[in-house]
Amino acid sequence: MTSPLYNASGVMCRSVEDLEAMRASSSGALITKSCTLEPREGNPEPRYFVTPLGSINSMGLPNYGYQYYLDYAEKYDYANNKPLFISISGMSLADNLTIIKAFHERALPCILEVNLSCPNLPGKPQLGYDLPAAQHALEKICEFYDRPFGVKLPPYFDVSHFDQAAEVFNKFDLLKYVTCINSVGNGLVIDVDAESVVIKPKDGLGGLGGDYVLPTALANVREFVRRLPGKQVVGCGGVKSGREAFMHILAGATAVQVGSCLYEEGVGAFDRIAQELKDLMAAKGYQKLSDFRGKLKTL
């Protein structure tokens, strides 16, 4: 079975070296760091911090610019490798359209994922929380982009927002999948001994990952699976063992991304989590993912 696991965008995917390590790993796919029109250094450090419950980050979109990833996508051997996803997070709609048009012109087999949810750009609200703007962006993309693509979503926390967001996404047939969730934005981790925040940008505010976000991630996966017929949901958030991967798939996820845990453990996490998932499935008498995908029981 091709592994249902791959990296969360942002982890082990900024440089060609990172991407080649992902390509050589046992993951089932790989996705690039979200890219912008021009290269970016990102936010000042410290901008990533690990806690016993996960991570907080305010990277600020450090990336080598979209042409770097376009070049990687052009050289990628699609016949002999796992699927390549390209994450796009332009600083404006115009930038996003320029980047997407550049990929469209080359008609490469990579799959574009439009990031609607970067929480760490000072002064820039997450598009995923401005649904009219998100709809407008998707309309402008679909004026010319004629291939399947996906979006990376922020976590939603209100049932009415699941409804409103799904209403927008269901308008776009070429939007074939959504990835739930991006980090839970603007958390604040405090170091009691130092009586200080732990990251520099935004006075310590950053996106949360890891154990902190698992229940929210699972809820977003399950709620969008219910509301987006004909589309797929990729689960992301809080996966550190076969158990959380199982939970995401039980909630309906087609594939599962690993972020904070991959950052800490490296690509060995894919082998370990895949084996743990396999063992858990065997213990439960499941032969394949579809035996239990989306079959979360309610009481």
Ligand SMILES: C=Cc1c(C(=O)O)[nH]c(=O)[nH]c1=O
């Ligand atoms: C693309 C920027 C993102 C970043 C970042 O580069 O700060 N961090 C996240 O947790 N999610 C993002 O989407």
